[in-house]
Amino acid sequence: MRILLVSLALFGATHFSFAGFLVSGRISGLKPGAKLVFNVPFDCWYESSRSVPVIPDSRGFFSVKLAIGRPQVFFFELDGRRVRLYAEPGKSVVLSAEAPDFPRSLKFSGVLASENEFRCRHGLAWTDTSGNVHPDSIRQSRMREAQYGRRMLQKGTFPRHFRQMTEADLRWLAVGDLWEQSWRADAWTAGDRAAPDREKWRNALIQAYEGMDLSDSLAQASYYYQLAVTYLPRFVQYRAASKEAFAAWVVQFFGKPFPEIREELREKGETYWEYRVLDGSLTGIARERAIAGLLIHQSASGSLGYLKELSSGFHARFPQSIYRPEVDRLLERYLRTQTAKDQGIRWEEPAATLDSLLARFRGKVVVVDLWGSWCGPCREEFASHPAVKEAAKGKPVVFLYIAVEHTPERVRRQRWQETVRFYELTGYHVLAGKDLEQDLMKRYESRMVFPSYILVDKSGRIVNLHAAHPSETSTLLAQLSVLL
Secondary structure, rough: OOHHHHHHHHHHHOOOOOOEEEEEEEOOOOOOOOEEEEOOOOOOOOHHHHHHEEEEOOOOOOEEEEEOOOOOEEEEEEOOEEEEEEOOOOOEEEEEEEEHHOOOOOOOOOOOHHHHHHHHHHHOOOOOOOOOOHHHHHHHHHHHHHHHHHHHHOOOOOOHHHHHHHHHHHHHHHHHHHHHHHHOOOOOOOOHHHHHHHHHHHHHHHHHHHHOOOOHHOOOOHHHHHHHHOOOHHHHOOOOOOHHHHHHHHHHHHOHHHHHHHHHHHHHHHHHHHHHHHHHHHOOOHHHHHHHHHHHHHHHHHHOOOOHHHHHHHHOOOOOOOOOOHHHHHHHHHHHHHHHOOOEEOOOOOOOOHHHHHHOOOOOEEEEEOOOOOOOHHHHHHHHHHHHHHHHOOOEEEEEEOOOOOOOOHHHHHHHHHHHHHOOOOOOEEOOOOHHHHHHHHHOOOOOOOEEEEEOOOOOOOEEEOOOOOOOOOHHHHHHHOOO
């Protein structure tokens, strides 16, 4: 009953009622053609599909109305610098800033001016990376900032929604900021070279998480709480000091022998792992929101492994969820593409070598895309493919997609074809076997990265093993034009 009351207090109803939130103002000193980008996230994830680009006028003035369904943060980005500002349905805020000193020069007026000034003043609007980057120093300084911020919040006369969300942000500031700064420091992706630093980040995170309520029902709208929960599956992986310690935890958590668990995770994918950790670590509205957020993010990013099973389970467990409309909206695309006809999609038989595969397309210029369904950057590039294909329309150009998959054999083909259909990748498709994968590795001298793009001339000769990415559209088209 308490969870239900908290849910209603947070959101006011059993569904979101979206209303316009007006953001306007002036950014002076902008470069010609500069673009502002606004993004209304479901949680802490920046989803490009939710972005609203705005080009200010010649004097830097702009105005945009965003669809806001509840009190929350929204992202505002200029030249790769991103801030998190506060919004409420039906209200507005006016911004002003000097572009060269953005975001430090931000000033506010209008209805929500004091709320956003408070967030900027107390380190909640953006991550400051100019100071000490020692993990424990970050943790301690954020804890001090949070204590001071809470005192100032109590002295202010802010509305309940803002006060509750900001209290939670301050409560979770140390955990969330450590995650943001550790990723910037490449602490988790730099391999053994970062091992000493990784130990420092791990210890700081362990201390920051200690004593925190992961099912904090009053923190559901908090950006920093959402970061802490989103990265919880990673934290479970990283907090173990050794592979043996991690394996022991996994065995205890899953209640199965480790080899059996490892095979299960390989088959069902990373989404399954994240789901199991969130489901086993959270309760109440926190669990419901976290699983909804996982579904929304994975479907938006095209990470399709275990998506169908997860969505079925979510609908069965939470039939009246306030998050269901958002979940269903994003899942609709996945369900539609999986039942659609394969128009323009041609499934090719595998080949032992790249040369034998390319021989099938002699007389055409071939754009080869080396990718995998597990590869996030590969999937991000797919959004730029239609522009390249449109420019090449009517010309002797074919698009050949070679997928390298690491999932078990029994689900590999399904995962591959699901992703191709989801992104509606017209062209020729090959699922690489071991021979073709080894041949590709030799060509790249064992330094093949994903995604990679290859250009092949009409005679079947490889002319560029490192062609421009589709997102570099003009460069790729220029490279193509030389071969036509």
